Amino acid sequence: MAYFPMYIDLEGKKVIVVGGGKAALRKINSLLYFGAKIAVIAPKVCDDIKAIKGINVHESNVALDILQNADIVVAATRRPEINAKIGTYCNDRGIMVNVADNKELSSFLFPGVIVRGDLVVGVTTGGNSQAVSKQIRNMIDRMLPEEYEALTRKMGAYTELANVNIKSTALREEALDELVKVALSNKCVLDDKKANKVLDKYYREDAARRNA
Ligand SMILES: C[C@@]1(CC(=O)O)C2=NC(=C\c3[nH]c(c(CCC(=O)O)c3CC(=O)O)Cc3[nH]c(c(CC(=O)O)c3CCC(=O)O)/C=C3\N/C(=C\2)[C@@H](CCC(=O)O)[C@]3(C)CC(=O)O)/[C@H]1CCC(=O)O
């Protein structure tokens, strides 16, 4: 069965990463970007991880019990049997866990990610091929100019305005779709004057329908 893409607020969530090598490094960077609080535990943690600011590094073996304190656990040691133990421990206790070398024991996978501010696209092949994920990520990355960040933010504000001022759901949807079209016809930049003109048109139409 294909995997469901669920977007999670990681701000302040406690993540324990067991393992301190290449795989751990990539996952740490990914999680850190989205605001997680990270502790890394491994007998030997690589210098690239030690150089990351704002994470806790413990160079020791892991005691499974400590994982109870985590919201999310990543098992990325070189030892498959230890990764599996961590996976099983977490699954038995309902703790979200990614096991770098064991999809079956993972309750979530890491997607390829394209970020434009709050606009986030995640790509997964359900563990079939990270090489395919990487290709698709690169394709989408080229397709999305950085202007989408500002457009997303602006559309957030215009959506709030429309929610207050346009009572008809159908009209509101039409208005917001039109705003996006206006932006796309202008290299993804939404001109506020044009946007307000469009919204005014829909405010009037909405009022007219209510008074009819
Ligand atoms: C998307 C991305 C996110 C991320 O992790 O950053 C990602 N791997 C990335 C990069 C990457 N991965 C690997 C290298 C080689 C260099 C290296 O070893 O470091 C590189 C670097 C590169 O290619 O540039 C090796 C590798 N990866 C996995 C295995 C095991 C296996 O295949 O069985 C092995 C072989 C290990 C071995 O040989 O022993 C497994 C997984 N990798 C996943 C995601 C999940 C499935 C995603 C899906 O199904 O689509 C899954 C199942 C695990 C998970 O969820 O953790 C990121 C995409 C790149 C991008 O977007 O730029």
Ligand SMILES: NC(=O)c1ccc[n+]([C@@H]2O[C@H](COP(=O)([O-])OP(=O)(O)OC[C@H]3O[C@@H](n4cnc5c(N)ncnc54)[C@H](O)[C@@H]3O)[C@@H](O)[C@H]2O)c1
């Ligand atoms: N999912 C992915 O994206 C991905 C990518 C590469 C590798 N992998 C898998 O991840 C695992 C790690 O790969 P890597 O390239 O990071 O290896 P690595 O050799 O760079 O790092 C291994 C880490 O495991 C730690 N370790 C070893 N014994 C440990 C123990 N008893 N307890 C805690 N930590 C211990 C080491 O200290 C080291 O920090 C492998 O199983 C590999 O197949 C997954």
